Amino acid sequence: MVSGALLFQSLILGLLLGGLYALLAAGLTLYFGIMRVVMLAHAAFIILSAYLAWWFSSVTGLDPMISLVGSVPLFYGIGYLLHRYLLSRLRPTTMTMMSVLLTFGIALAIEGLLGLVWTGTQRRINLPYGPTSISFLGAQIPVVQIISFGLAALSLGVLYLIMKRTQFGRSLRATIQHGQAAQLVGIDTTKVAGMGFGLGLATAAIGGAALSLQATIYPSLHWHWIGPLMAIIVVGGLGSIPGAAIAALALGTIRVLLEIPMGPTWAQTIFYVALFLTLMLRPQGFFGGRLAQRF
Amino acid sequence: MTDAGGAIALRTEALSKSFGGVHAVDDATTEFFEGKINGLIGPNGSGKTTFFNCVTGMIQPDSGRVYYRDREITRWQPHKVARTGLGRTFQLCRVFPRLTVLDNLLVAVHPAHPLAYLGRPRELALVERARGILGRVGLEHLETAEARDISYGQQKLLELAAALMADPEMVMLDEPAGGVNPALIERIAALVAELNAEGTTFLVVEHNMEFIMNLCHHVVVFDRGRPIAAGTADQVQQDPKVLEAYLGV
């Protein structure tokens, strides 16, 4: 039988991982809310950011987190341009399908470019505090996991404040809920949507840097992430950020707990099981709106 | 005088649907009569279209029941509802843009057995029937055009023609007069009256008062998701509740 201590440790680790999932999925569900777009390149951008963090750290010897100073504005800009010059050019009637293919193409291009520039070799950042763990009620918690969870929680908090408390957030929410109505009250929806995309991609920059602390990275790693992230946003209800966060915490925790009896590979299938169960029982997702079935 | 003579074709019992706390349809109990042109009117946002969608199965009501000719059809899938003889059109006219006008009609014919789907789509008898209906609505000259290439008014007529192709006993029209010119409104009204004289029951949703009042035998008025009055056009027009809802007096 599994010891209580191991179970407790797994529970903590699961919640920490779930926090990171929540940040990574937030961007994905944000794009969906804005444009009914499934942004398949999201995970590829996450890996790109992780590579930038690794590269920055190995060239300068500084802490990889400092790379965020450059990568967050960069990703914000890319997101804005991506929306402005690629996605908004698609015909509204075929938007959903074509955007999937378009972002899939972008994901492949990013993966290929990472391979061309940095080869397919696996990379890992060597941090002075990398192997350190903190003892908490008998559980050994690696410091890097705490840092990435903290970063995720902080970013989600900021995202929440932006959405709820700023003029831009209000405009963005109005655009999400009813684009035409938002236009009528004088909101430049194209610009707001572009900024929303930038915001989503900025979360990918932060998430990628957080990921680089604790994971070995390689160009095709994004496939490993996009599946679970998509499952999370469907389970949470497409377009719902709180839904995605709850689903992420729950599935992340279950995943880590399942690793004890099943090993990591089989545990990973929990995301797909959850995805299929959601579609069978409640296609609109468990926390979000009624969008999922139609899109 | 009440016009509530004749059998009830469509009936709802305490039908309710809300979206995130907004009661779009709220405890709606209504009756619509066989062989009549029934009207459903109400101000914008009074839940007419949601009511329509609940009846035809496009969305699932939260509670309540729907009966068509004494048969409960609550939560039936839309294609099953259509096959019981209840046709419909959509508010913002919906046709199949990249099918031809003729094909827009031919898809509306359902074979009795699923295996018949392997058969040819253009049996001569069906094509003739489709041409007959196109002739009636005045689109026979456009049958080979793709639906996206004809005008909006023509698309409205096409949608009506497609609904007729399935030979429905009752047709539900969602804002047939919306966004079309007065001449075409008259034509649609004449067509509805004509088809009704031949035995087709209608339920027309409109907020164009005039259209409803001139055409309908029986009118139900919706406000904030519930029926507030029912009767002949004259009756409901004099109902103080209706005046209040419509004019805010």
Next chain:
Amino acid sequence: MPNDSEVRTAVAPPGSTAVARLRSLGSGRTGPLVGIVVVIAVLATWPLLAANPYMLSAGVIVLNFAVFATAWNLMGGLTGYVSLGHIAFFGLGSYGTGLAVIHLGINSFVAVLLAAIVVGLISLLVGWAALRVRGASFVIVTIAIVLVLLLVFQSWRSVTGGSSGLVVPRPFPDMLRPEHHRVFFYIFLGLLALVLVSYLVVDRSRLGQALKAIREDEDKAQSLGIPTALLKLAAFGISCFLTAIAGGVYALWFGDLDPIFQFDVVLSSQIALMALLGGVRYLFGPLVGAIIVGSALEYFLLNFGETQFHLVATGLLLVAVVLFAPDGVLALGAALIRRLGPSATSIREMSAADVRAQQDERAAARGAGAGGSVTEEPSERASDD
């Protein structure tokens, strides 16, 4: 109407334009069949032209793509449900065939059929769940199917051999390599004919008409009484069955299966790319796309080796197709022909009155040309798409 095409040829006026004749060839009842025969005959010359066994094997690969993409199009093109996970059924077909040959000891081609039937049944179960959602959610689900199967087949080593692979016994053990490629080239060619005819049959049936209605507007289709769930499932099942056959034959040809390749979501997307690039509304669209993309992939592999370059190229090509040619190269070609043809304006810019005038004109021309009676006209229009 058995004599429908006869009537049509009888009324076809001698003075009809080349474009009209071309149009009737593309949409008549026998035209596309003739087209399939011609295309297959042309492709059959490849083994005679191929300079070396490598070119021959490249031909086999491209044909495999063409079969796969056409089978994909039966779902993706007709219903508009873009699946990026069809490789799942390809992979299941190949593993099913391999395992059946190894464990049941049956004839290799019987094994292909058996595996395809089983996969077809599985696809009905999967489709029943996946087709409950539309658009982007459907795409998510199809990708998820591939990712989950990849995990399962990599982990379930005792059955699948995991990453070390599964060796499938060859159906013709005594055959030399070039001969082996040649035989499989013709097998795949036969398969291509089968898939093209299947697509044609579905496309021309009432099912195809209903599927296209679903593609255009699913809610509307439902409201007209079309049992959308059932018909989508039927299309999905047929498409997956044909895909599984392609996978099974691939297993016999290649002889070595690895989950990384059999459940490769990138290849899966390349298949969708081929269909889109060629044109999903055209019978030969996926074939054209497969030839273009397949040749390009081989070219990149030959000239740049095993780099990541082909990923970048595929990605950028996908982006370009979506942005600039969402209807495919065949649509661009058709538009070009139309512009060069006698009717200079596209139908889009014609008003109803113009259409009417044009039809009257055509009817008059027809009447003059064939001296035809009024009754003949409808029967032509009935079969004119």
